[in-house]
Amino acid sequence: MSFVVTKPGLQVTLQAAPRHGLRHMGVPASGPADPLSMALANRLVGNPPDACSLEIPFGMFSFAAQADAKIAMTGAPVTVRINGEAKPMHQTLSVRAGDAIELGSAEAGARVYLAVAGGFTGTTFLGSESTYLPAAFGGYEGRALKSGDVLAVSASDVDPGNLETPEHMRQVFSHGFALRCVPGPDESLIAGWDKKQDFVASRRADRTGIEVTGSWPRLQKTALRPSAPIFPGGLQLTPSGAAFILLQDAQTTGGYPHVLQVTHADHHLLGQIRPGDRIQFLKRTPEEAADDLREKVAFFRCWIPDLRL
Numbered sequence: 001m002s003f004v005v006t007k008p009g010l011q012v013t014l015q016a017a018p019r020h021g022l023r024h025m026g027v028p029a030s031g032p033a034d035p036l037s038m039a040l041a042n043r044l045v046g047n048p049p050d051a052c053s054l055e056i057p058f059g060m061f062s063f064a065a066q067a068d069a070k071i072a073m074t075g076a077p078v079t080v081r082i083n084g085e086a087k088p089m090h091q092t093l094s095v096r097a098g099d100a101i102e103l104g105s106a107e108a109g110a111r112v113y114l115a116v117a118g119g120f121t122g123t124t125f126l127g128s129e130s131t132y133l134p135a136a137f138g139g140y141e142g143r144a145l146k147s148g149d150v151l152a153v154s155a156s157d158v159d160p161g162n163l164e165t166p167e168h169m170r171q172v173f174s175h176g177f178a179l180r181c182v183p184g185p186d187e188s189l190i191a192g193w194d195k196k197q198d199f200v201a202s203r204r205a206d207r208t209g210i211e212v213t214g215s216w217p218r219l220q221k222t223a224l225r226p227s228a229p230i231f232p233g234g235l236q237l238t239p240s241g242a243a244f245i246l247l248q249d250a251q252t253t254g255g256y257p258h259v260l261q262v263t264h265a266d267h268h269l270l271g272q273i274r275p276g277d278r279i280q281f282l283k284r285t286p287e288e289a290a291d292d293l294r295e296k297v298a299f300f301r302c303w304i305p306d307l308r309l
Contacts, residue, residue, distance in 0.1 A: 001066070001068075001069060001089050001152070001153040001155070002066045002150050003069075003116070003150070003151045003153070004063060004064045004149070004150055004151075004288070004298045005063045005145050005146065005147055005148065005150075006062045006089075007059075007060070007061060008145045008146050008147050008149075009059065010058055010060065011017060011133070011144045011206075012054060012055065012056050012061055012144055013054075013133065013139050013143075013144055013145070014052055014120055014122040014128045014129060014131050014139035014140050015030070015033075015053060015054075015129075015131060015139070015227070016031065016032075016037065016050055016051065016053070016119075016122065016129040017050035017127075017128050017129075017130070018031030018050075018130065019031070019128045019130065022219060027231065027252070028127055028248065028251070030128065030130040030131070030132045030248050031050070031130045032050075032053070032130075032248070033055065033115065033247055033272075034075060034111055034268045034269075034271030034272055034309075035049075035050070035271075035309060036055050036171075036268040036300070037113045037271070037272075038055070038113040039304050039306050039307055040113075040169070040170075040304070041053055041072045041075070041113040041114065041115035041301065042072075042115045042119075043158050043163070043304050044072035044074075044090070044115065044160060044163045044164075045072050045116060045156075046091060046117055046156065046158035046160035047115055047118070047158075047244045049304055049306060049308065051115065051119035051133060052120045052129045052277075053113050053114060053115040053119070054111070054120065054145075056075075056103065056112040057110060057111050057112075058076070058110060058111075058274075060104065060105050061112075062100065062102040062103065062260075063100075063151070063306055064098070065097055065098065066097055066098060066150075067097050068095065068096050069094075069117060069118075070093070070116065070117040070160055071092075071093050071095055071101070071115065071116045071117075072091065072092055072093060072163075073089045073103070073110050073114050073115050074089060074112070074165065075089075075112045075113045075272070076109025076111055076112050076173060076272060077106060077108065077247065078112055079104035080093075080101070080102070081101070081104075082100070082253050083100055083218055084100075084210075089125050089197040090164060090170055091162070091165070092161065092162045092163045092164070094273065096113040098309055102132075108174060108175060108274075110205075110271065111250070111271050111272060114151050117153075117156045117158065118156030119154050119156075120151050120152070120153055120154075121151075121153060122140055123138055123141065123142070125137040125142075126138075129232035131143070131183050132249060133249065140169065143220055145238050148224045165303070166303060169300060169307050175277045175278065176278045176279075177269055177272075177273055177280070178281075178282055179262050179263075179270075179279060179281055180262070180263045180281075180282045180292060181235070181249045181259065181262045181263060181282045181284065182261050182285065182286055182289050183260065183261075184234065184257075184260050184261050185237065185258055187260065188233075188290055189219070189259055190237065193216075193260075193281070193305035196215055196250065197214070197279075198281050199212050199214035199215075199280065199281070200212070200276065200277070201273050201274065201275055201276065201278075201279060203275040204266055205275060205285060206272070207247050207248055207249040208251070209244040210245045210273055211242050211244055212235070212242065212245060212249075212268065212279055216241055216242065218239070218241050219237060219238070219239045219241075224255055225255050225256070225257055225258075227245060227254060227255045228251045228258070229253055230250065230252065230253060230258060231246070231261075232248055232260055232267060232270075233245070233251075233264065233266075234258050234260075234261050235258070235260040235261065236254060236256035236257060236259070237259050243259070245262060245270060247271065248271075252261060263284055263289040263292055263293065264289070264293050265289065265293040265295075265296045265309065266292075267309065268309060297309055
């Protein structure tokens with residue numbers, strides 16, 4: 001079973017389970033920028049939550065089925081058409097050999113996730129099929145998809161039936177994001193940050209991070225730190241007066257001050273921020289952050305029993 005890419009879109013990649021436990025080797029975890037949306041798509045086709053799927057930034061992607069299959073799309077809302085006929089997101093869809101599937105552009109949110117029953121087959125590197133573009137490994141030859149690429153699919157003996165994501169579990173997309181965060185080790189450099197918030201995502205954004213402009217203070221050279229471990233969700237302040245929120249493909253160490261840390265419960269939201277979106281940071285204690293994560297996972301586990309965020 002396979003699909004042929006007919007319109008490659010922008011930096012479409014295969015993503016799957018992150019490379020857990022490898023950061024000590026200097027290898028980013030990688031994996032989906034929005035793991036919740038990918039898990040929801042996989043649920044609709046009977047896959048494990050982290051089965052290899054397509055991550056499609058901003059939509060505008062099309063491909064053709066070469067065999068019968070079950071597919072599903074979640075994440076940033078786009079128009080979906082199969083042979084020109086509009087189809088819904090968040091629902092199990094049946095395609096037949098020769099069908100043309102086309103995704104329109106996303107007006108809000110940044111990434112669409114497309115899952116197929118059985119999961120796409122990518123190149124496994126260090127235990128994951130996720131694509132890491134900066135080093136060109138994993139996924140489909142370590143690169144973004146191009147027109148004419150043939151995407152293989154693993155066989156599946158699971159019939160998911162015809163499923164639909166419960167309405168109350170679908171993310172509502174807008175151009176504003178409220179992100180819960182705990183203080184980073186260098187939070188003292190931005191005292192009072194929570195009083196005036198005029199933060200906006202700039203056009204400097206990819207899977208390594210998102211530049212956030214606004215009323216950040218200018219750093220003195222003495223504020224720079226020796227290189228230290230850094231993780232996705234970390235917010236680093238730069239001498240330019242901007243800050244970067246790190247995403248899945250970010251470096252594993254850095255010397256810019258680590259001023260805030262987006263809580264694990266809201267990491268999936270980072271994958272849906274697009275240029276121009278406004279961002280508000282909500283202060284949490286570490287104990288509150290742990291409670292937030294437990295509550296969010298429990299909320300979704302009635303639908304995705306083996307979900308991990």
